[in-house]
């Protein structure tokens with residue numbers, strides 16, 4: 001990395017809700033410029049004029065509405081001065097990393113602050129899906145209790161007793177899910193990952209092959225990043241290998257599951273219940289899927305809490321400060 005003596009200029013892409021203090025701290029060492037471009041075309045134009053000397057970019061998940069995806073086309077419009085991009089989220093699915101790293105631009109994401117809140121969401125979805133709480137709630141709201149009988153007519157649920165939890169993707173979020181489930185009384189925890197992790201990281205859970213994970217899980221948590229290898233990873237072939245009545249929970253990304261196929265599996269009962277925070281074409285969610293009684297769905301709320309957003313936003317600034325402190329000799 002080459003060092004520089006010029007004052008860094010950080011482009012703030014997307015709204016900051018809670019981390020104003022942290023941004024003020026950054027403003028002591030860098031010039032901060034708020035991005036006002038309202039669409040991709042304007043953004044590309046502004047990169048040649050207003051933002052032609054920016055050195056770092058901080059972007060939020062929502063800012064995709066202003067700029068579109070961070071892809072090769074966008075990379076080709078960035079001024080040579082850009083050295084790092086800090087993304088306010090865990091998933092890299094809005095960013096094609098290679099075109100940026102090929103230009104020597106460092107990309108960073110948010111890891112730890114996302115893990116607990118996302119895992120909490122997964123646990124909520126799991127408990128609700130196993131016990132049909134959503135169906136009971138909906139029937140109550142529709143005034144069908146007691147007319148439809150006990151529990152408003154909701155189907156009998158299942159307890160963790162004797163059940164195997166399977167975690168596909170044992171990164172920070174996968175591990176946080178396992179840790180938060182430990183007190184609920186499941187029988188066994190298994191996981192599949194690109195490689196087996198140390199026991200220190202995964203204590204209490206057993207590494208199994210992908211096929212074994214599908215075959216043995218009573219509740220399957222999807223916790224892999226979306227990329228070309230994981231797009232539609234959970235397809236007809238994968239469902240065929242699962243247990244009858246498996247509960248599937250997705251807090252990763254919608255397109256990891258073939259949603260059309262999932263609908264068929266839910267209708268047939270092969271998938272007993274589905275809990276999801278993410279959808280293949282979100283924010284479009286097929287009504288026929290969301291309205292199934294054995295589906296509990298959320299509109300991508302994994303980190304939708306003030307504490308989580310504050311921690312994510314602060315982490316983004318930390319990433320910029322870390323870059324600046326190593327790349328600049330005097331600021």
Ligand SMILES: O=CC(=O)O
Nearest residue numbers: 088089090091114
């Ligand atoms: O979905 C949320 C994230 O990627 O952080």
